[in-house]
Amino acid sequence: MKFLYRVYQLLVCLPVILAASVLTSLVTVVGCLIGNGHFWGYYPGKCWARLITKVLLLPVKVEGREHLQAGQSYVFVANHQGAFDIFLIYGYLNRNFKWMMKRQLGNIPLIGIACKAAHHIFVDKRGPSKIRQTYSNASKILRAGMSLVVFPEGSRTFTGHMGFFRRGAFMLADELQLPVVPLTINGSFDVMPRTRDLRWVEWHPLTLTIHQPIPPKGKGIEFEKQTMEQAYRAVMGGLVPEYQGFVENPDQ
Numbered sequence: 001m002k003f004l005y006r007v008y009q010l011l012v013c014l015p016v017i018l019a020a021s022v023l024t025s026l027v028t029v030v031g032c033l034i035g036n037g038h039f040w041g042y043y044p045g046k047c048w049a050r051l052i053t054k055v056l057l058l059p060v061k062v063e064g065r066e067h068l069q070a071g072q073s074y075v076f077v078a079n080h081q082g083a084f085d086i087f088l089i090y091g092y093l094n095r096n097f098k099w100m101m102k103r104q105l106g107n108i109p110l111i112g113i114a115c116k117a118a119h120h121i122f123v124d125k126r127g128p129s130k131i132r133q134t135y136s137n138a139s140k141i142l143r144a145g146m147s148l149v150v151f152p153e154g155s156r157t158f159t160g161h162m163g164f165f166r167r168g169a170f171m172l173a174d175e176l177q178l179p180v181v182p183l184t185i186n187g188s189f190d191v192m193p194r195t196r197d198l199r200w201v202e203w204h205p206l207t208l209t210i211h212q213p214i215p216p217k218g219k220g221i222e223f224e225k226q227t228m229e230q231a232y233r234a235v236m237g238g239l240v241p242e243y244q245g246f247v248e249n250p251d252q
Contacts, residue, residue: 013056013201016051020052025114026114029113029117032117037118045118049092053087056203058084058205060088064209064210065094067212068210074179075147075150075180077152077165079151079185080157081157081186083197084192085156098118098121099148099149100169102122102154122134123168152169152228153165153252158249164246164249173216174219181210182234182238183211184208184209186240186243190202
């Protein structure tokens with residue numbers, strides 16, 4: 001069965017994914033240039049992400065959408081299991097948002113250009129001024145009523161387990177007094193961990209759990225830390241038992 005799935009990936013999935021990625025990038029860039037950037041920066045990517053999971057025959061389950069309110073801006077924070085986190089959140093969160101992503105992703109041909117056109121936020125750590133600019137860009141997005149998706153670990157896990165959370169997303173939520181929504185991703189590590197990048201996809205169900213929003217309780221570093229700890233516990237608590245527990249990530 002694994003052999004047949006790999007043949008299917010090579011002959012069917014690979015051509016479809018390559019063509020869809022090129023087309024989505026072009027539509028996003030052109031759409032953002034001539035139309036509503038919030039629309040064209042989100043919906044083509046959402047369709048692309050759903051297509052990829054469907055063509056690879058990966059079952060997707062979403063839990064907790066009822067926790068989100070229409071019209072509310074959120075800071076979403078998720079564990080970072082693998083490359084398929086992107087497809088799961090983009091395709092199935094059902095919320096218009098901007099990504100907060102590594103600066104290096106902007107160098108990917110076509111996809112990087114599309115992300116820049118869509119005004120996703122690239123995290124630049126090359127000095128204090130760059131960090132302040134990243135923070136300022138994210139703050140503007142949230143003040144405009146858009147939501148933001150952040151991987152607070154900063155990099156994908158090597159083990160399936162969670163590392164520690166960085167403060168950035170929680171500082172933004174604290175400054176703007178916005179609710180933080182923890183997201184737990186299960187299955188992405190089993191589909192394609194970072195140790196097998198750009199190799200065969202392994203069939204495995206994907207699950208996105210949307211936890212209860214954590215409302216702002218006050219302003220200041222003490223409340224920020226409380227929110228971060230509560231979010232961490234929620235994300236960790238949603239993981240399958242196999243990946244429960246902290247494991248240090250040397251890439252953090």
